[in-house]
Amino acid sequence: MARPQAAGLTRARSETPPASPVEIRILAVGAESAMTQSIRQWAEEAGAQLRHAPDLPHAARLLASERWDLVLAALGERPDEELTWWVDALRNAEGGPRLIGLAHQPSMGLVLRAERLGVLDLLCLPVRREQLLHALELVRSAATQVRIPLPPVESHPVGPYALVGQSPAMLEVYKLIARVASSTATVLIQGESGTGKEVVARAIHLHGPRASGPFVAVNCAAIPENLLESELFGHEKGAFTGAVTRKIGRLEQATGSTLFLDEVADMSLTLQSKILRAVQEREIERVGGNETIAVDIRLIAATNRDLREAITAGRFREDLYYRLAVVTITLPRLEQRGDDLVQLTSHFVREFSLRYGKTIGCISERALELLRNHPWVGNVRELRNAVERAVIVATDDTLRAEHLPDELRAEEAALPPRAGSGLATLVDAEARHLARVLAHAGGQIGAAAEILGIHRNTLARKIKEYGL
Amino acid sequence: MTAGLPPVRVEQALRLLPEIEALAPLRAVLVAAARADNLAQWQSSAPYLTVGKRGVQPAELRPAIPRAVRRIAEHLSVLYDCYVQALECQQRRDGAGAVAALLRAGDREEAVGRLAPARAWYEVALTVSEGLQERRPEIETLRVLGHLALRQGHYAVAARAYQRSFVLAEAEFDQAGAIAACQGLGNVALAQGQWQGARAWCARGLRLAEAAGDAVRIGQIEHQLAVLALRQGDHATAVKHLGCGRERFEQLGDALEMARVLNTEGLLEAQLNRHSRASGAYLEALAWAHRRETDPGLEVSIRLNLAELYLQTGRPFEAEQEMRRAEELAIAQNLTSRLIQIYSLMGKLRGQQGDETGFVFFEQAIELCRTLDRAPVLEGQVYYEYGLFRSLLGQREEARAYLETAREMFESLGGGVELERVTSELQRISA
Numbered sequence: 054m055a056r057p058q059a060a061g062l063t064r065a066r067s068e069t070p071p072a073s074p075v076e077i078r079i080l081a082v083g084a085e086s087a088m089t090q091s092i093r094q095w096a097e098e099a100g101a102q103l104r105h106a107p108d109l110p111h112a113a114r115l116l117a118s119e120r121w122d123l124v125l126a127a128l129g130e131r132p133d134e135e136l137t138w139w140v141d142a143l144r145n146a147e148g149g150p151r152l153i154g155l156a157h158q159p160s161m162g163l164v165l166r167a168e169r170l171g172v173l174d175l176l177c178l179p180v181r182r183e184q185l186l187h188a189l190e191l192v193r194s195a196a197t198q199v200r201i202p203l204p205p206v207e208s209h210p211v212g213p214y215a216l217v218g219q220s221p222a223m224l225e226v227y228k229l230i231a232r233v234a235s236s237t238a239t240v241l242i243q244g245e246s247g248t249g250k251e252v253v254a255r256a257i258h259l260h261g262p263r264a265s266g267p268f269v270a271v272n273c274a275a276i277p278e279n280l281l282e283s284e285l286f287g288h289e290k291g292a293f294t295g296a297v298t299r300k301i302g303r304l305e306q307a308t309g310s311t312l313f314l315d316e317v318a319d320m321s322l323t324l325q326s327k328i329l330r331a332v333q334e335r336e337i338e339r340v341g342g343n344e345t346i347a348v349d350i351r352l353i354a355a356t357n358r359d360l361r362e363a364i365t366a367g368r369f370r371e372d373l374y375y376r377l378a379v380v381t382i383t384l385p386r387l388e389q390r391g392d393d394l395v396q397l398t399s400h401f402v403r404e405f406s407l408r409y410g411k412t413i414g415c416i417s418e419r420a421l422e423l424l425r426n427h428p429w430v431g432n433v434r435e436l437r438n439a440v441e442r443a444v445i446v447a448t449d450d451t452l453r454a455e456h457l458p459d460e461l462r463a464e465e466a467a468l469p470p471r472a473g474s475g476l477a478t479l480v481d482a483e484a485r486h487l488a489r490v491l492a493h494a495g496g497q498i499g500a501a502a503e504i505l506g507i508h509r510n511t512l513a514r515k516i517k518e519y520g521l
Numbered sequence: 522m523t524a525g526l527p528p529v530r531v532e533q534a535l536r537l538l539p540e541i542e543a544l545a546p547l548r549a550v551l552v553a554a555a556r557a558d559n560l561a562q563w564q565s566s567a568p569y570l571t572v573g574k575r576g577v578q579p580a581e582l583r584p585a586i587p588r589a590v591r592r593i594a595e596h597l598s599v600l601y602d603c604y605v606q607a608l609e610c611q612q613r614r615d616g617a618g619a620v621a622a623l624l625r626a627g628d629r630e631e632a633v634g635r636l637a638p639a640r641a642w643y644e645v646a647l648t649v650s651e652g653l654q655e656r657r658p659e660i661e662t663l664r665v666l667g668h669l670a671l672r673q674g675h676y677a678v679a680a681r682a683y684q685r686s687f688v689l690a691e692a693e694f695d696q697a698g699a700i701a702a703c704q705g706l707g708n709v710a711l712a713q714g715q716w717q718g719a720r721a722w723c724a725r726g727l728r729l730a731e732a733a734g735d736a737v738r739i740g741q742i743e744h745q746l747a748v749l750a751l752r753q754g755d756h757a758t759a760v761k762h763l764g765c766g767r768e769r770f771e772q773l774g775d776a777l778e779m780a781r782v783l784n785t786e787g788l789l790e791a792q793l794n795r796h797s798r799a800s801g802a803y804l805e806a807l808a809w810a811h812r813r814e815t816d817p818g819l820e821v822s823i824r825l826n827l828a829e830l831y832l833q834t835g836r837p838f839e840a841e842q843e844m845r846r847a848e849e850l851a852i853a854q855n856l857t858s859r860l861i862q863i864y865s866l867m868g869k870l871r872g873q874q875g876d877e878t879g880f881v882f883f884e885q886a887i888e889l890c891r892t893l894d895r896a897p898v899l900e901g902q903v904y905y906e907y908g909l910f911r912s913l914l915g916q917r918e919e920a921r922a923y924l925e926t927a928r929e930m931f932e933s934l935g936g937g938v939e940l941e942r943v944t945s946e947l948q949r950i951s952a
Contacts, residue, residue: 108812109805117798277881279532
């Protein structure tokens with residue numbers, strides 16, 4: 054089903070029709086053989102230019118000194134490692150050449166790995182003429198992608214960040230920010246990772262009565278448990294090993310202003326009770342100190358966890374929850390924000406173009422499709438990350454599919470065509486699904502088996518069978 | 522039943538493990554088994570993730586234990602076997618054989634990072650070798666003792682051992698021993714910033730190696746001379762020596778030495794601000810390193826240099842990515858000292874970005890120094906960088922305190938370039 058027209062996107066596309074067929078420069082890597090001769094002949098017949106490097110070190114030199122469109126790499130005894138090396142090497146190479154791996158009887162594991170890494174294709178040796186021509190066609194079509202100008206974006210700067218987007222879900226968030234900012238009420242911001250909780254907290258601070266003071270942020274999950282208390286409350290010199298000087302804690306630093314406790318659910322129960330006391334009594338003591346210090350702070354807390362569930366599980370204090378959740382703001386996931394994705398993409402492209410000295414004003418249709426189809430488990434943070442990587446590797450005024458990170462490119466790549474219909478066999482489908490679940494479970498067989506609803510021994514056997 | 526329970530954080534798991542020597546391998550297994558949560562990569566705390574924040578599933582640790590115990594048993598079996606061999610040699614009055622067996626045991630200890638026990642084996646070997654009429658075992662023992670002391674940062678001890686080894690080797694016309702001692706003395710002088718001394722020892726070693734026609738040693742010393750020139754900022758000389766070293770190793774097809782030379786070439790190009798050539802050299806170094814049995818320590822070193830290059834060229838995003846790859850490798854391969862260097866560099870990056878929470882990397886590095894590595898030179902380097910980090914954030918008192926700690930550590934090791942650096946930094950912030 055076709056997607057509805059994106060808000061703000063100019064439909065008038067600018068295409069870059071090549072004046073003549075694009076000449077592709079191919080770097081073939083591997084021991085010289087009769088196969089290399091054939092590949093050279095077929096490539097030249099198809100109007101491509103081919104050069105040969107006998108091994109990786111020589112290839113590295115050629116990559117550093119010349120521009121290539123395509124690399125045909127014969128994989129040796131350690132194909133997994135070589136693939137990773139190639140992906141690293143090509144990421145930094147001029148022109149962003151695509152990679153085609155050549156292997157004798159590649160395992161299913163290798164095929165899936167190649168797919169995950171965004172390799173254009175993995176071909177069985179000996180290569181057939183039509184396979185090579187098909188690959189060259191893919192490279193040529195990438196060079197003639199339809200370009201769409203990026204729409205202008207209205208953003209609201211919030212310190213080093215910005216609030217971007219006009220989706221109904223975000224409009225509700227903006228209204229809540231406006232309502233709560235003028236008071237000094239404690240706010241709890243909930244939402245998945247990467248939805249912009251800190252940006253919202255900063256916006257509340259900047260539009261509130263304490264905007265002239267500092268916005269003091271503490272990430273409770275980033276700081277080791279044994280150091281978090283002294284980070285929050287400060288310490289006296291010599292209070293513990295490593296307390297080399299007196300330290301003023303973040304609560305004290307935030308007096309008269311705003312303290313933002315990010316990932317608050319990661320705090321230990323002991324520390325939760327100390328925070329609760331500080332909020333209730335408005336005073337603290339430094340670690341190893343006797344002096345009572347008055348603190349007057351506006352507290353904003355954030356979490357990506359379900360605090361009610363944490364309370365039930367005994368991991369979060371209920372009394373602290375009610376202290377924090379005076380006002381609750383829940384941020385939408387990126388997929389709930391509709392065409393904010395295009396707005397955000399445009400905003401990030403501009404931000405990073407400025408930072409990295411690029412002049413990117415367009416995005417290819419294929420790249421946009423990939424962005425739209427990605428599940429974005431990391432929400433806006435993941436999108437920002439993907440766009441930054443893409444801007445870094447982009448070489449002209451258009452952000453293209455091949456500039457996107459491997460995880461996204463993997464979604465456009467297909468397995469090598471199978472005999473006949475080109476549809477995957479049941480075995481292929483099972484292997485691919487297993488690989489996805491394993492990746493999701495971080496390679497943990499137990500967790501993956503639980504998701505798949507099979508015994509771990511069965512999964513272990515299948516992993517071996519498919520060479521995953 | 523533990524299925525579905527969240528993993529235990531490494532920092533918590535390590536706290537549960539008493540400081541007992543016999544449990545050191547378990548500590549290593551624990552760290553190697555640690556995994557980053559896939560979803561955690563998008564949390565706001567993700568940029569600060571260290572090994573301590575990774576998770577361990579006790580159920581996944583369990584199958585690793587028999588493997589670890591088997592490895593320990595194999596290790597002990599080799600040590601016991603070396604001892605029995607030494608004993609047998611002594612019984613048949615084969616002193617050289619006894620020394621060789623003891624050195625083998627020390628080498629095995631050194632290979633698994635147990636430096637203090639390695640030293641103990643070498644010292645017994647030295648005592649035995651000193652009583653022999655034949656000097657070659659003593660020359661060899663002094664060489665390995667020097668190498669170990671250098672690795673630990675005990676420069677004066679290393680210099681004494683190499684010096685004695687050299688004198689004995691010359692007296693015995695042991696050319697290989699003399700060349701190795703010259704290389705060692707060159708390295709000690711390099712570590713102490715004594716450039717003239719380093720050059721003199723390298724030149725002497727090179728003459729001997731050329732006379733002996735030892736191509737590998739020639740290549741290694743050319744490389745050493747290139748490093749020396751690079752430290753002195755003499756780029757033309759560095760280029761010349763690197764070219765010679767590269768030529769030698771390319772002819773020999775020595776993949777690891779080629780990777781090492783190219784790694785240095787990357788550093789040279791980076792110093793000359795030829796960034797794309799530098800990154801090309803590092804990529805080629807990685808390609809050579811992957812050709813043979815990989816040396817993970819070397820790969821981590823190349824990746825860290827690549828990360829430094831990205832930092833230098835204002836590409837913090839890519840620097841971070843490269844450091845995270847190096848971290849992954851160091852954790853999987855149990856390269857604690859490399860992990861400490863990685864966290865130190867990550868902290869440095871955060872300091873450059875004015876990010877105060879970057880202190881978590883230094884704290885993690887110090888924790889690793891104390892619990893897993895125990896190398897004072899490395900701990901001193903971490904404190905030095907921690908001091909610079911605090912200084913960059915305008916926290917002068919804390920900066921001074923960390924630099925003082927670093928100075929004490931380097932003083933206890935007998936000085937060197939590091940001590941000079943710390944002292945001058947302390948003077949700078951006191952001015």
